[in-house]
Amino acid sequence: MKTNAAHLSPxxxxxxxxxxxxxxxxxxxxxxxxxxxxxxxxxxxxxHGVEVIYLGYHRSAADIARAAIQEDARAIGLSSYxxxxxxxxxxxxxxxxxxxxxxxxxFGGGGGTITPADARQMKRRGVDExxxxxxxxxxxxxxxxxxxxxxxxxxxxxRAPAKLSDRVLAKALTTAGNRSVFPTPMxxxxxxxxxxxxxxxxxxxxLIDELALRFLKxxxxxxxxxxxxxxxxxxxxxxxxxxxxxxxAHHQRVFLRSLPTRGKAGGVSRATPGSLEILKxxxxxxxxxxxxxxxxxxxxxxxxxxxxxVLVMGPDYGSRLQLQKILMLESADFVVxxxxxxxxxRTALSEIEQRLALNNREQKLIAxxxxxxxxxxxxxxxxxxxxxKYPGQDR
Ligand code: B12
Ligand SMILES: Nc1nc2c(ncn2[C@@H]2O[C@H](COP(=O)(O)OP(=O)(O)OP(=O)(O)O)[C@@H](O)[C@H]2O)c(=O)[nH]1
Ligand SMILES: [Mg+2]
Numbered sequence: 001m002k003t004n005a006a007h008l009s010p011x012x013x014x015x016x017x018x019x020x021x022x023x024x025x026x027x028x029x030x031x032x033x034x035x036x037x038x039x040x041x042x043x044x045x046x047x048h049g050v051e052v053i054y055l056g057y058h059r060s061a062a063d064i065a066r067a068a069i070q071e072d073a074r075a076i077g078l079s080s081y082x083x084x085x086x087x088x089x090x091x092x093x094x095x096x097x098x099x100x101x102x103x104x105x106x107f108g109g110g111g112g113t114i115t116p117a118d119a120r121q122m123k124r125r126g127v128d129e130x131x132x133x134x135x136x137x138x139x140x141x142x143x144x145x146x147x148x149x150x151x152x153x154x155x156x157x158x159r160a161p162a163k164l165s166d167r168v169l170a171k172a173l174t175t176a177g178n179r180s181v182f183p184t185p186m187x188x189x190x191x192x193x194x195x196x197x198x199x200x201x202x203x204x205x206x207l208i209d210e211l212a213l214r215f216l217k218x219x220x221x222x223x224x225x226x227x228x229x230x231x232x233x234x235x236x237x238x239x240x241x242x243x244x245x246x247x248x249a250h251h252q253r254v255f256l257r258s259l260p261t262r263g264k265a266g267g268v269s270r271a272t273p274g275s276l277e278i279l280k281x282x283x284x285x286x287x288x289x290x291x292x293x294x295x296x297x298x299x300x301x302x303x304x305x306x307x308x309x310v311l312v313m314g315p316d317y318g319s320r321l322q323l324q325k326i327l328m329l330e331s332a333d334f335v336v337x338x339x340x341x342x343x344x345x346r347t348a349l350s351e352i353e354q355r356l357a358l359n360n361r362e363q364k365l366i367a368x369x370x371x372x373x374x375x376x377x378x379x380x381x382x383x384x385x386x387x388x389k390y391p392g393q394d395r
Contacts, residue, residue, distance in 0.1 A: 200293025234263025267300030
């Protein structure tokens with residue numbers, strides 16, 4: 001990224017920002033697959049109005065710290081059952097400190113594995129709290145709402161550095177997310193923005209993760225940004241879990257931000273245009289935007305929000321009749337039939353092909369099996385996107 005922080009003009013903290021939602025990142029450490037406790041705790045926190053970004057299990061300290069920074073989480077909650085917690089929690093704190101993010105707090109628990117003596121040692125090293133077996137969930141929710149209600153007073157030291165850090169970028173995105181006034185769009189630069197929409201569970205995140213892998217391989221010096229939406233009711237909590245389904249997008253050359261829709265219908269959030277503008281200014285060459293699961297009438301990327309639109313469908317959309325009702329079949333530049341390993345994929349491809357012919361415009365239809373590593377269909381999609389002349393770019 002070439003742009004420095006001044007281009008983002010991260011605004012001073014405002015009272016609107018101060019009342020922003022509590023964002024917490026949760027995860028299970030490396031070599032630990034005990035995720036049932038954290039899944040329960042996630043849902044309890046969401047029920048209490050917290051926006052929870054769930055990173056999944058078997059995650060390294062560096063990945064956890066990086067994700068918390070990119071998400072501008074107020075705290076990290078770790079669930080640890082397999083031992084090594086004293087060192088692991090300390091490693092997460094050290095990683096945060098190294099990246100000028102000591103204000104991101106750390107708390108956690110882990111049944112009977114973490115002893116009271118361990119907990120005392122962990123607290124001495126900077127962990128806020130450890131919860132033991134049998135703690136009522138309401139007590140955990142109360143702790144989070146009491147201790148992390150306000151954003152930290154600490155302003156990152158690297159506020160106006162020559163180099164744009166993830167930390168500064170993440171703070172700018174939070175400011176945009178809590179405001180209704182967005183930066184004025186710049187003239188188009190050399191960023192290609194691609195919107196990826198489709199019904200819930202069709203494989204959008206899996207596809208984006210595979211596209212990320214291909215991007216990282218073919219652009220060894222560039223960074224990729226991903227804006228990932230999940231649904232949430234207005235003023236309520238949200239479970240933002242796309243990160244947990246990703247493998248390659250945890251790479252340090254990927255900047256991933258999860259956005260709740262906060263009650264906005266249609267697949268994206270009110271903060272999306274502003275967030276995209278900030279990422280474009282930050283100089284990413286490719287930005288992938290995943291919509292929340294969309295329905296027949298949704299057009300998440302209308303009014304030129306992105307340069308190219310991808311509609312992901314599964315073979316199970318119903319019958320030909322349903323194809324007349326999916327509005328995005330008109331506007332999509334690429335229609336992907338994912339889960340082509342499943343029954344009905346051939347029929348789906350042929351029916352969608354006939355439906356697209358009625359539009360009489362250049363639209364590509366591609367069959368993929370995104371969950372299969374190095375799927376040739378995903379290669380086709382990536383190669384099309386990669387060969388696209390990035391807007392405003394002379395190549
Ligand atoms: C269920 C379970 C499993 C399930 C896990 C299912 C899943 N997807 O999570 C299965 C059967 C798969 C499993 C497998 C294994 N397990 Co196991 N498992 C357990 C068990 C019985 C319960 C853990 C649990 O989920 N409890 C339910 C939660 C909700 O209750 P809780 O712990 O009281 O939770 C409270 C607090 O701890 C706290 N808390 C917990 N996490 C967090 C996080 C945050 C952010 C906060 C705020 C609070 C908090 O709040 C909770 C609410 O009150 C424990 C024994 C135990 N009693 O802890 C062993 C235990 C953790 N397992 C153990 C072992 C050894 C294994 C295996 C290695 C067994 C094997 N040889 O294959 C594998 C490893 C799996 C892996 N990949 O990591 C050992 C670990 C020993 C150690 N210290 O290393 C334990 C302690 C059993 C034992 N006594 O030997 N296990
Ligand atoms: N059979 C099959 N399963 C797939 C394929 N691609 C993804 N999946 C599975 O589909 C499930 C949902 O995948 P995600 O990538 O999370 O779907 P999504 O569209 O991002 O889901 P939401 O964000 O919740 O709307 C996961 O269990 C994937 O492993 C595929 O090509 N074939
Ligand atoms: Mg998803």
